[in-house]
Amino acid sequence: MSDTTRKASPRRQVRVGALAAALTASMALLCCTGGAGAFFLTELGGETDQMINAGALNCGTENTVDVTGDMPRFTEYGERQLRNAAIIIKVGQDMELPPRAWVIAVATAMQESGLRNLANSTVAGSNDIPNEGVGWDHDSLGLFQQRAGWGTVRQRMDPAYAARKFYEKLVKVDNWQQLPLTVAAQKVQISAFPDAYAKHEELASRIVDALAGGAARTVQISGRKVCDAAAGGEIAASGWTAPIPGGVGSGFRTAERPKHNGVDIAAPKETKIRAAASGRVLVARCDPDNRERLSCDEDGWPNKGGCGWFVDMLHAGGYITRYCHMLHKPLVVPGQMVEAGEVIGEVGSSGNSSGPHLHYEVHVNEDRSSRGAINPVPFMKERGAPLKGAA
The missing domain is CATH 2.70.70.10 (Glucose Permease (Domain IIA))
Known part of the structure; x- marks a missing residue:
């Protein structure tokens, strides 16, 4: 639930952000057990490598999200929810915001509504405005559970309108691109559960990647989305950066x-x-x-x-x-x-x-x-x- 009067709601985790200078390093083979062979806190064993398959991503293609086409499959969310995520991303693209904003917005909507366009009992009972379920709190409505100060009932129940209002407030937050996701989202939403947003960051990044061609892997440099560039302290839209430059x-x-x-x-x-x-x-x-x-x-x-x-x-x-x-x-x-x-x-x-x-x-x-x-x-x-x- 979002509210400029800081009203509590029953749903809403960690941190992300900061830019830093690049440094050079050279590759070399070094002698190091690095906490494996001689690290006293761990056990040794022949565990199977759990590699993450990133081959399907098509990073850096500037794909415009198709909100009406086929949706990718995620076990966590259905087609209607992913279509709502696509609308959120498309609005961010139309506003020419970087992918970091899309990840923050999608993660926020995941926490607030489970990516469903939720009404309250009054709106749901009117049969006048389409909805995807009844929410949990008073007059909070829509994907972002926005309250009356964000617009009329019909406006807040419009996913595109709700996303645009979220973005308009997000970009007014000082240094929002470098802030941890939880901090940035909380400054917009003013939630009673300010730490809850970040637990959705991982899946939100995957959804953005699936819907927008690997966009969560990009870094915004000089107005361009550059793929796989978070090597010298820059933060990718996913919220990750390389710990040091080098190979x-x-x-x-x-x-x-x-x-x-x-x-x-x-x-x-x-x-x-x-x-x-x-x-x-x-x-x-x-x-x-x-x-x-x-x-x-x-x-x-x-x-x-x-x-x-x-x-x-x-x-x-x-x-x-x-x-x-x-x-x-x-x-x-x-x-x-x-x-x-x-x-x-x-x-x-x-x-x-x-x-x-x-x-x-x-x-x-x-x-x-x-x-x-x-x-x-x-x-x-x-x-x-x-x-x-x-x-």
Whole structure:
């Protein structure tokens, strides 16, 4: 429910946004267990690689959404709901707004109405205005559950009108493109449940991709939507960015290193490491935590073991990212909320490392162990923030 008078409603999660400067890095093969072979918090095993298939996306084609044609299939939503999502995206396209706005709008409507054009009991009983169900709160109507100040009953029950009003308020929010999705949506909606929007960001990005040719993988640069460009701190419409620029030198669970649960990205010392997406810091400490009098404040070597200075972050959708071998104590602390692209540390060589690099991991289902680890290369590519290089 949206309301300028801050009236509560019964439905409405994490953070996203921030632009930063690019840095250069070179590919290299490095010696690193990166929290897999010698990481004390995880178990070892031969888990199957859970690669994300991004091959069907047709990114960067500037596809105009067809609101009357066939809809893609999603188990979470039916044809009518996806058609409403298409209307939301089409209005954003007509207003010449970037895809980040479409993702925010679709995620917001997912939370507010489940992408259904909902009436209240009075409107539903009149049989005068078509609707797709009865909502939960008073005079809130439509896809975005807008209240009387947003327009007449008939206007608010028009999906295109409702989407346009949402966008008009969104673009007036300072720095909206860099804000976490939850923050941007809340500044428009003024909900009683301000943290609920971000849990829809992952699926909203997939829907935007399916309906608009991979648009959630794009970065808006000089007025153009550039595909797979979130490499130097820029944030893709999906809300993700590469943690550092550069290519993968040592890949995920290779034949030579089957227990390597992440990828190594070579970079000079002091290269800024950025949060790959908005989220909450779970862990920020030294591994092996000074066991056997080992220190993270000096360059490592394979026999030292561990991740060195490292950070684990939890993101919307149950994803966890891990950043190992930092130069110094991380710049963030457990429990801290961090925006995508925010600097969390610097590249170093602490822990089990033979040279400066970032060991980067992605885990699913909030599982920090090796069982939850997936290949970061296809995962990041699907989100428009490719790591480049070998898988």
